[in-house]
Amino acid sequence: MNEKMQKNECCHDSAKHIKGVMCDVKNCAYHNGVNECYAGCIYVGPHEAKCSANTSCATFKPKEC
Numbered sequence: 001m002n003e004k005m006q007k008n009e010c011c012h013d014s015a016k017h018i019k020g021v022m023c024d025v026k027n028c029a030y031h032n033g034v035n036e037c038y039a040g041c042i043y044v045g046p047h048e049a050k051c052s053a054n055t056s057c058a059t060f061k062p063k064e065c
Contacts, residue, residue, distance in 0.1 A: 014040035029061040 017036035025031055030039035042059040049055045 014038050018042065023057070025057070025060065027063050028057075029063045030059065031063075 015038075017032060017038050018041065021037045021042065022035050023031055023037045024035050026033070028037075030037050032038050039059045039061075042057055044055055045058055046054070046056075
């Protein structure tokens with residue numbers, strides 16, 4: 001399965017937050033204002049990361065203005 005398909009496979013708006021995931025990206029459409037993510041699921045990459053600074057949430061979607 002290719003990486004693009006994995007990112008989009010399970011990501012959708014959810015009625016509840018993802019337990020155990022804390023997020024402070026306030027300009028993300030899935031951020032609820034109290035550091036919780038409502039994306040349904042997230043995809044974090046890339047696969048060749050060697051430390052947390054090399055990772056990012058590929059599920060990020062900017063909030064509409």
